[in-house]
Amino acid sequence: MTARPTRGRRPGNPEVTRRAILEAARATFTRAGYEKATIRAIAARAKVDPALVHHHFGTKEDLFVAAHELPFSPTGVRDILEGGQGTLGERVARLYLTAAFREGGPFESLVRAAMTNPTARSMLRGFLEHGVLDTLTPYLGTPDARLRIMLAGSHLMGLFMARRVLGVDALREADLEHLVKVVGPTIDRYLTGELAPAG
Amino acid sequence: MTARPTRGRRPGNPEVTRRAILEAARATFTRAGYEKATIRAIAARAKVDPALVHHHFGTKEDLFVAAHELPFSPTGVRDILEGGQGTLGERVARLYLTAAFREGGPFESLVRAAMTNPTARSMLRGFLEHGVLDTLTPYLGTPDARLRIMLAGSHLMGLFMARRVLGVDALREADLEHLVKVVGPTIDRYLTGELAPAG
Numbered sequence: 523m524t525a526r527p528t529r530g531r532r533p534g535n536p537e538v539t540r541r542a543i544l545e546a547a548r549a550t551f552t553r554a555g556y557e558k559a560t561i562r563a564i565a566a567r568a569k570v571d572p573a574l575v576h577h578h579f580g581t582k583e584d585l586f587v588a589a590h591e592l593p594f595s596p597t598g599v600r601d602i603l604e605g606g607q608g609t610l611g612e613r614v615a616r617l618y619l620t621a622a623f624r625e626g627g628p629f630e631s632l633v634r635a636a637m638t639n640p641t642a643r644s645m646l647r648g649f650l651e652h653g654v655l656d657t658l659t660p661y662l663g664t665p666d667a668r669l670r671i672m673l674a675g676s677h678l679m680g681l682f683m684a685r686r687v688l689g690v691d692a693l694r695e696a697d698l699e700h701l702v703k704v705v706g707p708t709i710d711r712y713l714t715g716e717l718a719p720a721g
Numbered sequence: 722m723t724a725r726p727t728r729g730r731r732p733g734n735p736e737v738t739r740r741a742i743l744e745a746a747r748a749t750f751t752r753a754g755y756e757k758a759t760i761r762a763i764a765a766r767a768k769v770d771p772a773l774v775h776h777h778f779g780t781k782e783d784l785f786v787a788a789h790e791l792p793f794s795p796t797g798v799r800d801i802l803e804g805g806q807g808t809l810g811e812r813v814a815r816l817y818l819t820a821a822f823r824e825g826g827p828f829e830s831l832v833r834a835a836m837t838n839p840t841a842r843s844m845l846r847g848f849l850e851h852g853v854l855d856t857l858t859p860y861l862g863t864p865d866a867r868l869r870i871m872l873a874g875s876h877l878m879g880l881f882m883a884r885r886v887l888g889v890d891a892l893r894e895a896d897l898e899h900l901v902k903v904v905g906p907t908i909d910r911y912l913t914g915e916l917a918p919a920g
Contacts, residue, residue: 633836634836634837635837636886636887637832637833637836637837637882637886638833638834638836638837643886643887643888646887647887647888647889650887650889651889651890655891668890668891669891669892669895671891672883672889672891672892673880673903673904675883676876676879676880676882676883676884676889676892677875677876677879677880677907678879679879679882679883680875680876680877680878680879680880680882681872681875681876681879683836683875683878683879683882684871684874684875684878685875687835687836687842688835688842688845688846688849689842689846690846690849690850690871690875691850691867692854692867692868692870692871693868693871693875696868696919697919700917700919703917704872704911704916704917705872707910708876708907708910711906711907712903717903718899718902718903720895720896720899
């Protein structure tokens with residue numbers, strides 16, 4: 523991989539720099555929480571120029587995703603939402619489940635930690651509220667957009683829990699592409715279909 | 722509450738006896754796992770006659786549910802499945818979510834523990850595989866019954882996680898009966914509707 527020379531970046535292997543930024547990001551998100559963490563603070567901790575962080579990782583949401591190897595990036599989902607409505611649900615389900623069902627990795631650790639550790643929970647919740655929901659809500663453009671996204675998101679999260687964390691056979695043995703086809707219409711309905719009115 | 726006098730039951734307050742049985746059940750399920758735990762072993766630990774355990778708590782599944790205050794009992798769901806197909810999904814969703822969204826209690830502790838503790842995880846998984854799936858599969862009667870039940874179950878579990886454990890606002894603020902109406906058609910489809918064929 524190549525990195526353009528950037529003002530203030532420290533010399534050396536770009537892969538080492540990337541790892542230093544990711545490590546600084548994890549530490550900063552954990553200490554400050556998702557909302558209060560800034561690219562500037564992460565760059566300072568990694569001893570690099572903020573522009574280099576943007577160059578390597580894009581936005582704060584994208585950096586959080588990269589640092590925790592999350593199975594969804596708001597940017598990735600946004601690209602899917604902008605890409606047309608046809609099989610939207612299947613595309614969202616495929617994007618999430620492909621990454622979430624991968625063995626091990628920091629995403630699984632983060633979710634497990636969030637269940638028992640208040641700091642990890644508050645960080646993950648901050649990312650969902652601000653990184654995911656604030657980013658995606660305008661693309662649905664309905665007053666109930668946050669609820670719609672969380673219905674879809676919690677459904678996919680439940681599948682991850684049952685298959686990867688609890689390891690229930692019926693889900694472990696299911697073919698990924700079959701699950702995508704089965705779950706897709708539900709995600710479509712939650713994101714863009716007709717729902718019972720509130721109240 | 723009244724309890725019929727039963728052979729071998731120890732004298733005293735029936736409420737004390739019930740609590741002793743529940744405590745013995747939690748200890749036995751944790752030590753032996755769901756599958757290997759027996760009513761006989763639980764009765765022995767509580768120093769009561771096995772018939773008294775059955776009298777107070779019914780089957781092993783029901784006792785597990787009572788001991789952990791789970792938001793679903795296989796017996797309760799079976800009654801709903803037998804009660805007709807009309808608004809099956811809404812009835813299942815209402816049964817589960819009403820109990821799952823209640824504050825605190827051992828269910829929440831059990832789920833949190835299952836995420837990080839292998840013993841708790843294996844116990845919860847054993848209950849899902851054998852207590853829930855073995856009991857309910859015959860009522861659906863399709864070859865993909867286990868997958869169907871887990872699709873519905875993991876969806877409801879994901880809602881519980883996002884609302885009660887992570888505390889995401891869009892779900893915390895949602896009205897329970899509104900969620901039931903919105904989620905009901907999905908549960909209907911997973912349990913009895915047409916799904917994309919496997920493979």
